[in-house]
Amino acid sequence: MRFLLSTIIWIFFLGGVSFFLQEKNQDNDNHQEKALAQDAQDAQEAQEAQKELIINLQATFEFEKDSFALEVANTDTDNTLPLTLILNGVPITTEQLAIGKSELEGNLESSKLNASIKIVAQLKSKNELFIKTVIPANAQQNHQALRVSIYNNQQLILDRSLWGRPGQTLSESFVFEGIK
Amino acid sequence: MLLPQFAYSTDAEPTKLKIAASTTQIADFAKKIGGDDIVVFSVLGPGADPHTYQPTPGDMKKVSQSDICFENGLHLEGKDWMRTLCTDAKKPVITTTKGVQPLLIESEGHKISDPHAWFSPVNVAKYVNNITQALIEIRPSLKSNFSARAKLFLEELRVLDQWLKELFAQIPPDKRVLITSHDAFNYFCNTYKFNAKYNYLSVAPVGWSTGAEVGAGMTPARRQQVISSIKQFGVKAIFVETSVNPKLVRSIAKDAGVKIGGVLYSDSMGEAGSAGESYLGMMTENALTIVNALK
Numbered sequence: 255m256r257f258l259l260s261t262i263i264w265i266f267f268l269g270g271v272s273f274f275l276q277e278k279n280q281d282n283d284n285h286q287e288k289a290l291a292q293d294a295q296d297a298q299e300a301q302e303a304q305k306e307l308i309i310n311l312q313a314t315f316e317f318e319k320d321s322f323a324l325e326v327a328n329t330d331t332d333n334t335l336p337l338t339l340i341l342n343g344v345p346i347t348t349e350q351l352a353i354g355k356s357e358l359e360g361n362l363e364s365s366k367l368n369a370s371i372k373i374v375a376q377l378k379s380k381n382e383l384f385i386k387t388v389i390p391a392n393a394q395q396n397h398q399a400l401r402v403s404i405y406n407n408q409q410l411i412l413d414r415s416l417w418g419r420p421g422q423t424l425s426e427s428f429v430f431e432g433i434k
Numbered sequence: 435m436l437l438p439q440f441a442y443s444t445d446a447e448p449t450k451l452k453i454a455a456s457t458t459q460i461a462d463f464a465k466k467i468g469g470d471d472i473v474v475f476s477v478l479g480p481g482a483d484p485h486t487y488q489p490t491p492g493d494m495k496k497v498s499q500s501d502i503c504f505e506n507g508l509h510l511e512g513k514d515w516m517r518t519l520c521t522d523a524k525k526p527v528i529t530t531t532k533g534v535q536p537l538l539i540e541s542e543g544h545k546i547s548d549p550h551a552w553f554s555p556v557n558v559a560k561y562v563n564n565i566t567q568a569l570i571e572i573r574p575s576l577k578s579n580f581s582a583r584a585k586l587f588l589e590e591l592r593v594l595d596q597w598l599k600e601l602f603a604q605i606p607p608d609k610r611v612l613i614t615s616h617d618a619f620n621y622f623c624n625t626y627k628f629n630a631k632y633n634y635l636s637v638a639p640v641g642w643s644t645g646a647e648v649g650a651g652m653t654p655a656r657r658q659q660v661i662s663s664i665k666q667f668g669v670k671a672i673f674v675e676t677s678v679n680p681k682l683v684r685s686i687a688k689d690a691g692v693k694i695g696g697v698l699y700s701d702s703m704g705e706a707g708s709a710g711e712s713y714l715g716m717m718t719e720n721a722l723t724i725v726n727a728l729k
Contacts, residue, residue, distance in 0.1 A: 321556045322588040322595075324581060326567040391596070421596040423589065 309339070309371045309383070312401040315420075318390045338425075340384040341375055377406065377432030386425035393420040400424050406432055451573055454500040456516035457484055458703040459552050460530055462713045463561050464504060466587040468569055471576050475500065477516065480705045483677045485512040489519050498523040502572055504565060507531045508549035510701075528568045530561045537620045541641060550701070553622035555595040558713070559588055594717055595625075601721050602626045605728050611669045612724065613660060615678040616640035618700040637663055639682055652682060664690040671695030671727035676710075677702050695727025 317336045339346040389398045397417055404412040412430045451472040455461035461476035468474065475496050478484055484506070497503060503520035505511055507529035520527040534557045536547035551557040566584040570577045602610065612619055612628040619636040623629045629637055639660045640652045664672065664686075672687055673695050674680035680697075687694050698720045704710025709719045 322559045322592040324566065324584050324588060325563050326570060326581065326584075388592075391599075421592065421599070423592065 306407070307341075307373045307375050307377065308405040309373070309385075310401075310403040310405070311337075311371065312403075313387075313399070314395065315389050315393045315398045315400075317387065320388045322388075336387055338384070338386040339371070339373075341373065342378065342381055346373060346375075379432060380429060381432055382427055382429050384425070384427045386423060388423050389418050389420050391421040396420075402426075402428065404428070404430060406430075451502070451569065452500040453502060453504065454497045454520070454525070455504045456511050457506055457701070458482075459713055459716075460504045460506060460561065460565075462703065463530070463558065463587075464565050464569075467562065467566050467580055467584045469579065469583050471573070471579055472569070477519070478702055480702055480708075480711070481676050482702050484510050484701050487512065487515060489515050494519060494523065497525060500525055502568060503527045504530050504568070506549055506551075508534075508536060508547045508551065510549035528564060530564045531557070532564050533560045537624060537635070539617065539620065539635075539641075548617070548620045550618045551621055552713070553619060554625040555591040555598075555717075556625070557621060558591055562587055562591070590714060594714055598626055598717070598721055601725055602628075604725060608667075609670070609728055611637070611663070611667050611728070613637045613664065613669060613672040614698060614700070615673070615675040615680070615683050616700075618675065631663075631667065639686060640678070657682075657686065660686055661690045664692050673698045673723070673727070675700040676704065693727075696723035698723060 320336055323336075383404065385402060387400065397419060399415050399417050401415045402412070403410060411432075412428055414426070414428060416424045416426055418424045450470075451468065453461075453464050453468065453472050453474045455464055455474055455476050457478050458476050458480060461474045464472065465474050477489065477493050477497070478487060497519045500523075503516065503525050505514075505516040505520070505527055508531050511517070517527055531549070531551050534551045536549075536551070538545045539548050552561065562584050566580050569580045573580075607627065607630060610626075610628045610630070612623055614636065615638060617636040617638045617640065619628075619638075623632075623636050624634045627634060629635060637660060639657045641656070660672075663669070669690075669692055671693050672683060672690075674683045674697050676697055676699050678700070680694075684694065699710045699716040703713065703716045704719075708715075710716040
């Protein structure tokens with residue numbers, strides 16, 4: 255009788271452990287399936303988001319060559335331009351700009367009011383754009399501003415203004431969501 | 435912070451670049467860019483005069499242990515002693531003022547390029563670019579470190595430049611007269627609008643060099659011109675320099691009946707532990723000394 259009771263308890267115990275392990279494996283499989291599905295969805299979204307990003311800069315001051323720029327050969331950023339742009343940790347070089355370098359320089363030099371920069375970039379759901387420029391020391395007014403408007407797929411997704419004084423550096427990291 | 439003059443050959447790790455700089459300013463710039471990736475040796479110590487310096491056998495030994503040499507150029511180093519030291523030791527020499535637009539001084543019928551370019555932070559940006567480029571070329575694997583430190587230092591220079599402009603705006607333009615021991619402050623006067631009556635150039639009893647070069651040294655005519663200027667413009671104070679014997683300026687102050695406004699760092703920086711041991715500190719202390727004396 256004692257042997258029978260012991261056997262029954264063992265059967266229940268081993269059955270319980272077996273059931274628990276089976277359930278756990280099934281959960282893992284479900285998680286993996288979900289993660290794979292999510293990755294595929296993200297990849298599809300990223301593919302869809304790889305469209306034109308337009309950064310409109312409106313400044314109350316002239317863009318000028320920076321006297322305090324780092325000008326050494328073979329650096330990641332193009333220091334000949336009075337503007338630094340880094341999208342999601344990657345410096346935006348003139349090769350990545352949809353418009354050529356000379357046209358960009360022309361925009362920056364000829365018009366203090368508007369420079370439109372088009373970039374074809376693969377956006378994520380959350381993105382970060384770092385922008386830096388310098389207000390020339392000889393700017394006339396005491397306070398100057400730079401308005402930054404970002405359009406993704408022709409939709410305005412960010413509109414901010416930075417304020418500073420002549421001689422100061424304007425720099426900011428903007429976080430924005432990509433349009434699906 | 436930097437420059438115990440002979441800290442160079444002590445416990446330097448073999449992987450660290452060894453730099454020989456002619457002046458304390460250039461050693462400071464190199465240290466700001468090279469950080470812990472380099473070891474810097476300054477041939478000149480605090481308060482030393484680059485125009486008249488005579489290198490020692492110890493300098494020769496340290497230069498021969500370096501990977502690269504940095505000189506100011508524009509004949510700041512009298513008889514080009516740094517270039518001679520490094521050429522003799524078969525070490526590459528980088529002229530850190532390359533690209534600076536030099537101010538030309540007329541003296542005894544000659545046009546001389548003023549070598550004291552570091553007195554304008556915009557010129558120091560050229561020094562920084564030249565030093566950074568040289569360090570990257572000799573150790574490309576550390577490019578990102580050198581570039582990142584250089585960018586920070588360039589931002590500090592920009593802030594210094596703006597701060598100096600705002601500070602000196604407190605002195606009425608007609609009172610903004612700077613008279614010093616020797617003609618080291620041309621770039622400074624030009625940038626911050628001192629000495630309007632002298633075309634924004636330096637006024638001093640001793641020429642661009644304290645050595646024996648053309649246009650250098652003290653002449654009775656220059657001494658008399660300084661005394662006349664002090665009386666004509668109602669100058670409140672004149673200044674001595676850390677790297678030049680103060681005797682001459684003190685005698686001029688006595689003859690002209692004007693006070694000594696203070697001591698300015700000029701051709702070399704201050705002792706370790708003083709505010710003037712770094713370039714930013716040296717410029718800050720000079721500016722405050724000038725403003726407090728002339729305001």
